[in-house]
Amino acid sequence: MKDDIGQRDEVQSPCVKICTIHQTERLCVGCLRSIDEISAWSQMTPAERAAIITDLPTRTSRLQKRKGGRMSRLC
DSSP: OOOOTTOOOSOOOOOOSOOOBOTTTOBBTTTOOBHHHHHHGGGSOHHHHHHHHHHHHHHGGGOOOOOOTHHHHHO
């Protein structure tokens, strides 16, 4: 018997509990959603959530890794 109690048929949040906003791109470095998407997530339709989930992989290239130390001052 499958336990379906408490289970919903909806798109789950992509949150990975690394909640840091990239200063330039204004995206969460953990889940790649914008602040607006994060705050509106619970009110979105499953179709809106699915569209964001589909778009997330294209956002990875927008976040550049920070260079530390001397190299960050030289660039």
